[in-house]
Amino acid sequence: MTQDNNTLVDVQNLSKLFPIGQGVFKQAESFVHAVSGVNLKIKRGESVGLVGESGCGKTTTGKLLTRLIDPSEGNIFLDTDEGRVDIAHMRGKEMKIFRRRVQMIFQDPYESMNPRLTIYDTVAEPLNVQGIGTVAEREARVSDLLETVGLTPASSFLFRYPHELSGGQRQRVAIARALVINPDFVVADEPTSMLDVSVRTGVMHLMQDLADRFGVTYLYITHDLAVARYMCDRIAVMYLGKIVEIGNTEDVLQHPKHPYTKALLSAVPVPDPTYTREPILIKGGISRPVDPEPRCRFYDRCPLADKICEGNDHPPLEDQGGGHLAACYHI
Amino acid sequence: MTENVLEVNDLTMHYMTRKGPVFAVDGVTFHVKRGEAIGLVGESGCGKTSIAISLLKLLPNNAKILNGEIKINDVDTVPLSDKEMNKYRWKNISMVFQAAMNSMNPVYSVEEQIAEAMREHMPHLSDQEMSEKIDYLFNLVGLDPALKTQYPHQYSGGMRQRAVIAMALSCDPDIIIADEPTTALDVIVQDAILKRIREIQEELNMAMIYISHDIAVIAEVSQRVGVMYAGKLVEMSSTEDIFHHPIHPYTMALMSSFPSIVGEKTELVTLAGEPPDLLNPPAGCRFHPRCPYATEICREQEPDFKEHAVGHYAACWHPGGAK
Numbered sequence: 001m002t003q004d005n006n007t008l009v010d011v012q013n014l015s016k017l018f019p020i021g022q023g024v025f026k027q028a029e030s031f032v033h034a035v036s037g038v039n040l041k042i043k044r045g046e047s048v049g050l051v052g053e054s055g056c057g058k059t060t061t062g063k064l065l066t067r068l069i070d071p072s073e074g075n076i077f078l079d080t081d082e083g084r085v086d087i088a089h090m091r092g093k094e095m096k097i098f099r100r101r102v103q104m105i106f107q108d109p110y111e112s113m114n115p116r117l118t119i120y121d122t123v124a125e126p127l128n129v130q131g132i133g134t135v136a137e138r139e140a141r142v143s144d145l146l147e148t149v150g151l152t153p154a155s156s157f158l159f160r161y162p163h164e165l166s167g168g169q170r171q172r173v174a175i176a177r178a179l180v181i182n183p184d185f186v187v188a189d190e191p192t193s194m195l196d197v198s199v200r201t202g203v204m205h206l207m208q209d210l211a212d213r214f215g216v217t218y219l220y221i222t223h224d225l226a227v228a229r230y231m232c233d234r235i236a237v238m239y240l241g242k243i244v245e246i247g248n249t250e251d252v253l254q255h256p257k258h259p260y261t262k263a264l265l266s267a268v269p270v271p272d273p274t275y276t277r278e279p280i281l282i283k284g285g286i287s288r289p290v291d292p293e294p295r296c297r298f299y300d301r302c303p304l305a306d307k308i309c310e311g312n313d314h315p316p317l318e319d320q321g322g323g324h325l326a327a328c329y330h331i
Numbered sequence: 332m333t334e335n336v337l338e339v340n341d342l343t344m345h346y347m348t349r350k351g352p353v354f355a356v357d358g359v360t361f362h363v364k365r366g367e368a369i370g371l372v373g374e375s376g377c378g379k380t381s382i383a384i385s386l387l388k389l390l391p392n393n394a395k396i397l398n399g400e401i402k403i404n405d406v407d408t409v410p411l412s413d414k415e416m417n418k419y420r421w422k423n424i425s426m427v428f429q430a431a432m433n434s435m436n437p438v439y440s441v442e443e444q445i446a447e448a449m450r451e452h453m454p455h456l457s458d459q460e461m462s463e464k465i466d467y468l469f470n471l472v473g474l475d476p477a478l479k480t481q482y483p484h485q486y487s488g489g490m491r492q493r494a495v496i497a498m499a500l501s502c503d504p505d506i507i508i509a510d511e512p513t514t515a516l517d518v519i520v521q522d523a524i525l526k527r528i529r530e531i532q533e534e535l536n537m538a539m540i541y542i543s544h545d546i547a548v549i550a551e552v553s554q555r556v557g558v559m560y561a562g563k564l565v566e567m568s569s570t571e572d573i574f575h576h577p578i579h580p581y582t583m584a585l586m587s588s589f590p591s592i593v594g595e596k597t598e599l600v601t602l603a604g605e606p607p608d609l610l611n612p613p614a615g616c617r618f619h620p621r622c623p624y625a626t627e628i629c630r631e632q633e634p635d636f637k638e639h640a641v642g643h644y645a646a647c648w649h650p651g652g653a654k
Contacts, residue, residue, distance in 0.1 A: 053518070202601045202602075230590050250596075271589045271591050280522060285519070
């Protein structure tokens with residue numbers, strides 16, 4: 001296997017199955033294949049968008065990459081100063097060190113914070129847990145970071161509680177908390193989808209700024225393709241646990257290859273009353289990948305589906321030129 | 332019959348709280364013509380939903396309509412008692428709520444829930460006629476009539492939203508208010524429902540107020556658009572004008588801060604600050620603390636909501652950023 005020095009995260013054949021109908025004395029009858037055989041390489045300093053409808057496995061993928069849940073199969077390699085480590089099989093003390101490198105920003109700024117901790121305690125908690133710095137150093141670091149995320153003056157925010165802040169301000173606190181220990185890799189799960197338009201743009205700009213300044217690498221999970229266009233260098237489209245297309249953002253948006261990506265793109269409303277969208281060709285709604293048949297996951301809804309798609313396994317992700325990959329037999 | 336199915340004049344509605352009144356809707360004036368679809372757009376807490384529940388008079392106990400009139404087919408409904416208002420709900424004005432899951436009763440089948448409102452307002456219908464009408468409504472919103480005897484939990488999110496739309500249409504209302512009906516849905520499902528709403532609205536020539544925070548959705552469903560900010564209607568005009576020639580600085584910022592997947596990738600504008608606390612709104616123009624064009628007069632006097640070009644209303648001292 002060739003190893004690219006520039007690759008920060010290398011996900012190989014990652015899967016997560018959730019059992020259904022499992023009991024204390026009962027084996028699971030079937031499994032939801034939430035994430036199934038995902039391969040993904042993220043370069044250092046890059047921002048990759050993971051898009052798809054609800055239930056496609058994007059949040060599960062994010063949780064696997066931060067090891068909030070354990071994978072059923074596969075490897076997640078992270079490039080560190082000590083060489084390449086496999087996150088997927090880490091435990092104990094190793095795990096704690098790993099947590100310094102990878103952080104997560106959650107969707108809901110109202111749910112992701114302890115209401116009884118002040119802003120200072122919230123942001124300083126990762127430092128306490130990791131035992132980094134003296135109290136004075138921590139205070140300086142937290143103040144500094146609050147200013148960086150636009151909560152100025154920091155002194156007026158340090159000892160307030162989450163309920164005193166607006167949604168936009170809380171999300172800025174969440175970003176500060178994720179960045180306080182200088183992680184290499186941040187998984188951001190719909191960080192702006194709960195925010196209003198006029199506040200959202202500010203948070204989007206902030207995340208980009210910080211990425212440039214601290215060299216943070218993002219996996220940006222979102223259902224909003226328009227937001228992904230502004231936040232990400234590359235976009236990966238997920239459907240029922242599989243990445244069906246990945247490529248540079250503008251390539252994917254302007255020249256989609258996979259029939260699902262095409263449908264998804266033509267379903268996005270455009271803020272221009274004079275614009276007419278392409279009609280959508282796919283049928284039905286998204287289902288749950290419960291013990292899926294060994295064929296293309298998109299078979300039931302695909303306008304191009306035929307015998308080849310039915311008779312063969314889910315198509316592999318293949319390069320269509322210029323690093324634009326798609327998994328379909330009919331391109 | 333008059334041309335306007337709904338006229339709202341100088342509507343003011345406040346919520347009384349222990350901390351004082353919340354100025355949720357303040358001096359809002361607009362009208363909806365027969366068969367017209369208007370969009371109402373704004374951020375959370377700007378008073379969009381407060382207008383909707385005022386129109387139907389589904390107000391919580393602490394909400395008071397302090398001023399103004401709401402004329403439905405020329406009848407002012409503000410002074411009406413709850414019982415009198417019941418005659419208008421569903422029949423003349425009905426609503427599609429945001430959370431389809433919460434707006435249906437889990438212990439009744441979908442058919443029974445739709446029939447409930449019809450029995451009240453159209454007592455002349457026989458059971459047979461009613462059943463036929465429900466089949467018709469199901470087809471209209473794109474649901475299989477065979478599913479009508481099922482319960483809400485057996486439906487997917489998109490199907491439930493369709494059922495709620497069928498319910499709102501059951502008594503042939505003159506005007507329907509749709510409050511973020513597709514916000515919780517995925518884009519592909521949203522697209523199908525938006526398409527259906529547009530078709531129904533044209534087919535039945537029904538007036539509609541579509542409320543959303545998503546200007547892209549508003550662009551697709553409305554002929555005219557009203558923009559709300561902090562309890563005020565700040566601009567209203569044809570959809571074309573609002574999107575291509577906005578004159579209120581808030582609308583201008585809103586339009587240029589919204590990302591799109593088509594067209595050139597333009598720089599998104601960031602609006603400084605946050606929407607004001609409506610317990611204590613700023614004096615003068617409520618947008619002045621965030622407005623790049625604000626001057627002395629904006630801080631002191633509230634601008635009138637007046638016509639700047641034919642049919643183009645705005646409340647601003649410096650429309651289009653003019654000095």
